Amino acid sequence: MSVRGARKQYGDFVALDDVSLDIPSGSLTALLGPSGSGKSTLLRSIAGLEELDGGAVLIAGDDVTRVSPQKRDIGFVFQHYAAFKHLTVRKNVAFGLEIRKRPKSEIDDRVDQLLDIVGLTGFQTRFPAQLSGGQRQRMALARALAVDPRVLLLDEPFGALDAKVRADLRTWLRRLHDDVHVTTVLVTHDQQEALDVADRIAVMNAGRIEQVGTPRDLYDRPANDFVMSFLGDVS
Ligand code: ADP
Ligand code: MG
Numbered sequence: 001m002s003v004r005g006a007r008k009q010y011g012d013f014v015a016l017d018d019v020s021l022d023i024p025s026g027s028l029t030a031l032l033g034p035s036g037s038g039k040s041t042l043l044r045s046i047a048g049l050e051e052l053d054g055g056a057v058l059i060a061g062d063d064v065t066r067v068s069p070q071k072r073d074i075g076f077v078f079q080h081y082a083a084f085k086h087l088t089v090r091k092n093v094a095f096g097l098e099i100r101k102r103p104k105s106e107i108d109d110r111v112d113q114l115l116d117i118v119g120l121t122g123f124q125t126r127f128p129a130q131l132s133g134g135q136r137q138r139m140a141l142a143r144a145l146a147v148d149p150r151v152l153l154l155d156e157p158f159g160a161l162d163a164k165v166r167a168d169l170r171t172w173l174r175r176l177h178d179d180v181h182v183t184t185v186l187v188t189h190d191q192q193e194a195l196d197v198a199d200r201i202a203v204m205n206a207g208r209i210e211q212v213g214t215p216r217d218l219y220d221r222p223a224n225d226f227v228m229s230f231l232g233d234v235s
Pocket of ligand 2: 039041
């Protein structure tokens with residue numbers, strides 16, 4: 001997936017300033033940067049939830065810049081996940097498959113597989129209110145993946161949870177990604193989270209990409225003072 005020359009302004013404020021980024025197929029890329037650097041704006045633009053003022057978004061070579069979010073074939077998980085409260089875990093995960101009228105046996109197999117991967121096999125008949133915060137986000141990941149999206153976009157999905165649960169969820173995400181290999185972009189302002197989980201990190205600041213590379217690249221060869229001091233904050 002790639003973003004070419006993306007530009008986005010809110011009035012006079014430039015939120016995305018000529019952003020170009022290649023996300024390799026099957027990678028888990030972290031979009032890392034301080035609050036207000038434009039991470040969510042970039043992610044929402046990739047999803048089609050924001051309209052760019054300039055530039056393009058390509059998914060698997062297709063220019064989707066003018067394509068509606070529903071037709072971009074993207075899975076999205078936010079910090080505060082809006083589950084269907086009146087549906088069980090199983091029904092929540094199956095939702096996207098059911099509205100696509102997939103055969104019941106296919107839905108059952110797929111849901112079983114995903115619940116197994118996210119460790120919620122024993123929780124199928126529970127309702128979202130009966131899950132912990134971490135379990136709810138694991139359900140959200142399973143639901144986003146159920147329809148085999150071409151790209152999975154995660155915007156601070158663990159941000160609202162405490163440190164121990166966040167650390168567990170990183171492990172889950174890594175395991176999930178190793179199983180499913182879907183091209184994933186994880187937005188985070190947490191350097192440690194990006195370093196722990198991502199194959200590649202794109203560092204954002206003030207609407208621009210400062211550097212893209214493996215965690216090792218960024219540590220060994222930071223492109224500038226911003227990257228050096230931002231990564232240096234890891235405790
Ligand atoms: P991040 O996710 O990195 O914290 P955002 O992409 O949410 O940053 O925001 C980048 C900047 O754009 C912030 O300064 C924010 O205030 C501004 N911004 C985001 N959305 C809007 C909007 N709808 N209207 C005006 N300003 C916005
Ligand atoms: Mg954000």
